[in-house]
Amino acid sequence: MKSFNMESHVGRTGQTDSHKKVRGLVFSIQAHSVHDGPGARTAVFMSGCPLKCVWCCNPEGLFNQPVMLHSDVKCVKCGACIAACPHGAVSLQDGVLTFDRSLCNQCGTLECVEACLHEGNVISGAWYTMDELMRVFERDRMFWGSKGGVTFSGGEPLMQKSFILPLLKKCKESYIHVTIETTSHLPADYFMDAIRYVDWVFTDIKHMDPERHRELTGVDNRLILANIQRLAEADWWQGIVVPRIPVIPGINDSDEN
Ligand code: SF4
Ligand code: SF4
Structure with missing residues (x-):
């Protein structure tokens, strides 16, 4: 299995307070998004991804620096x-x-x-501390309505572990509805730990054949399917999981797939 470097995208400031000295690399922030979860949302696109899809629509999000x-x-x-x-x-x-x-x-x-x-x-790409992103969320909050909130997308939103995990907790403590758009290709323990602070999960299934999945994305789909199964079986988790299939003509749109 491919090894994971969950910290390669995380920056450090000179500050000493632990959550203030960790910074996350963000390549886009979209206010008033209506396509990334329920209601109106602030969508934050985090850099870094464990996959390299041949059709990637956000290739600028694959890097570990601006x-x-x-x-x-x-x-x-x-x-x-x-x-x-x-x-x-x-x-x-x-x-x-x-x-x-x-x-x-x-x-x-x-x-x-x-x-x-x-x-x-x-x-x-720009580096943000948790406090800086929380200020963005507080600015946008009045526009979310009763169903909206924050969506972390990417790239892979959970890739920058030491940045995103405290941020997810902070959102939970602040009563912010959190959606993630994830590859689900992450270590199972960490994935399920992070999910505790998430209300809604969009997860891609890009191809059902493991070897074809590897050819198209750089990794096979076994860990992804296993993590989706874990989500479905986690009766302690009250969130919603929505599997999505990005339909790429000629690539994964066959009847068999
Ligand atoms: S300064 Fe030169 S190497 Fe650096 S990004 Fe610009 S063109 Fe590329
Ligand atoms: S500096 Fe001139 S040549 Fe270079 S990108 Fe800008 S407009 Fe184009």
């Missing part, structure tokens, strides 16, 4: 980022701006973002 995103629509091909990049990662070839992603995805300096005056290069 990364640069380039928009060819906004780019005017001025070349300022070519001059600014100290790593030689950008070039203009036949009118096409090309980035060497093997360099950019590891880049800790991101000079190309500051150099761009047209928002052609922007940063995806």
